[in-house]
Amino acid sequence: MILFFEKIGFSLRQKITRLGAAARLFFSILTYTPENFKRFRLTIKEIYATGVLSLVIIVVSAFFVGMVLGLQGYYTLQKYGSSEAIGVLVALALVRELGPVVTALLFAGRAGTAITAEIGLMKATEQLSAMEMMAVSPIARIVAPRFWAGIITMPLLASIFSMVGVLGGYVVAVPLIGVDEGAFWSQMQANVDFQFDIVNGFIKSLVFGIACTIIALFEGYDAPPTAEGVSRATTRTVVTSSLAVLGLDFILTSFMLTV
Amino acid sequence: MDRIKFDAWVGIFVALGLIALMGLAMKVGNLTSNDIKTTYQITANFENIGGLKPRAPVKSAGVVVGRVDSIVFDTTIYEAIVTLSIDERYVFPKDTFANIYTAGLLGEQYIGLEAGGDSINLQANDKITQTQDAVVLEKLISQFLYNKASEEEEK
Numbered sequence: 001m002i003l004f005f006e007k008i009g010f011s012l013r014q015k016i017t018r019l020g021a022a023a024r025l026f027f028s029i030l031t032y033t034p035e036n037f038k039r040f041r042l043t044i045k046e047i048y049a050t051g052v053l054s055l056v057i058i059v060v061s062a063f064f065v066g067m068v069l070g071l072q073g074y075y076t077l078q079k080y081g082s083s084e085a086i087g088v089l090v091a092l093a094l095v096r097e098l099g100p101v102v103t104a105l106l107f108a109g110r111a112g113t114a115i116t117a118e119i120g121l122m123k124a125t126e127q128l129s130a131m132e133m134m135a136v137s138p139i140a141r142i143v144a145p146r147f148w149a150g151i152i153t154m155p156l157l158a159s160i161f162s163m164v165g166v167l168g169g170y171v172v173a174v175p176l177i178g179v180d181e182g183a184f185w186s187q188m189q190a191n192v193d194f195q196f197d198i199v200n201g202f203i204k205s206l207v208f209g210i211a212c213t214i215i216a217l218f219e220g221y222d223a224p225p226t227a228e229g230v231s232r233a234t235t236r237t238v239v240t241s242s243l244a245v246l247g248l249d250f251i252l253t254s255f256m257l258t259v
Numbered sequence: 260m261d262r263i264k265f266d267a268w269v270g271i272f273v274a275l276g277l278i279a280l281m282g283l284a285m286k287v288g289n290l291t292s293n294d295i296k297t298t299y300q301i302t303a304n305f306e307n308i309g310g311l312k313p314r315a316p317v318k319s320a321g322v323v324v325g326r327v328d329s330i331v332f333d334t335t336i337y338e339a340i341v342t343l344s345i346d347e348r349y350v351f352p353k354d355t356f357a358n359i360y361t362a363g364l365l366g367e368q369y370i371g372l373e374a375g376g377d378s379i380n381l382q383a384n385d386k387i388t389q390t391q392d393a394v395v396l397e398k399l400i401s402q403f404l405y406n407k408a409s410e411e412e413e414k
Contacts, residue, residue: 041262044265044266044269045265047269047272047273048265048268048269048272051269051272052268052269052271052272055272055275091287095283095287095288152273153272155276156272156273156275156276156277156279156280157276159276159277159279159280159283160275160276160279162279162283162287163278163279163280163282163283163287164279166283166286166287185286188287189286189287189288192287192288193288193314194284194288197288198283198284198287198288202280
């Protein structure tokens with residue numbers, strides 16, 4: 001029995017220690033920010049790896065999410081005789097919730113794992129120690145560019161997701177189902193507010209970008225330098241990022257809706 | 260070669276992202292359609308605002324001329340004070356009538372302004388004195404039942 005409580009206490013203490021280490025990593029990244037922007041080429045390369053290479057999965061899944069929203073929304077709305085409101089439904093669902101959240105989940109799976117595995121492998125093959133030996137800070141050279149790349153990439157990906165999703169909803173609603181095109185767009189524009197909906201969604205995606213990137217970086221940086229350690233760290237990245245995104249989404253939404 | 264390739268792709272990516280954001284703002288959102296920029300504020304007192312909410316539209320003859328800015332409750336007169344932001348292009352006479360209407364049967368509530376005949380116009384921070392409260396369905400029903408009951412007593 002005592003052993004059981006000992007275990008709980010140990011794992012809790014370990015988690016708190018890891019949280020502290022992650023916070024320390026975050027602040028040391030911030031201290032290297034000016035240097036990072038002087039050598040922006042490293043960040044551009046990482047934007048290519050996290051952003052450009054994620055573009056296909058984001059666009060394709062956004063299109064399907066939008067089309068499904070269109071179909072499901074039409075099915076429910078036509079019961080109430082207001083199928084023109086389908087544009088509002090698709091746009092609000094995407095801009096406020098699905099755009100940032102689904103993009104963040106895909107981002108964690110597509111880019112976060114790549115970051116963790118790459119840094120973990122660098123650590124396992126002692127490339128990071130070699131850098132330290134040459135008086136090159138691995139945080140400045142490896143970690144900070146990936147962090148800023150993630151922050152820049154996430155809101156852009158979420159915007160693309162929302163826009164492509166709306167187009168997907170349009171494709172289903174207007175040419176396939178036959179909802180009036182003018183009503184589709186005008187109802188959408190009348191009910192989607194720039195500040196309350198679009199800017200808030202943008203803020204959400206920015207926060208998710210920070211959370212996903214820092215989790216991926218920390219798990220990679222903290223991974224035990226073995227094959228098993230790296231694989232476990234990669235798994236943890238996906239699990240922790242997904243939970244963090246969903247939890248943060250609730251907190252952010254409750255803040256935004258009360259204002 | 261590699262450098263140019265990365266730059267080009269990242270450039271395309273960032274451009275796409277910005278285009279998407281612009282598209283959201285212009286095509287999906289109301290950044291273009293809602294070009295009410297300079298406004299002046301007037302207030303109106305209501306005994307009951309029903310389900311009126313801040314940012315609800317203010318319409319005159321069906322045209323959106325402004326938005327509800329804020330709703331506060333005044334404990335000195337026990338009435339709701341509604342502040343309206345009206346587009347500067349539109350001026351209304353001093354004896355304008357402010358009603359709270361409902362769009363459709365179950366739709367959102369909005370304020371309808373009916374212009375009066377006064378030659379003096381409403382200035383910023385003026386107060387609309389003639390208002391009509393929101394129709395509360397329960398009140399209507401109870402009034403109807405009360406009338407029915409009194410009719411039957413008379414018989």
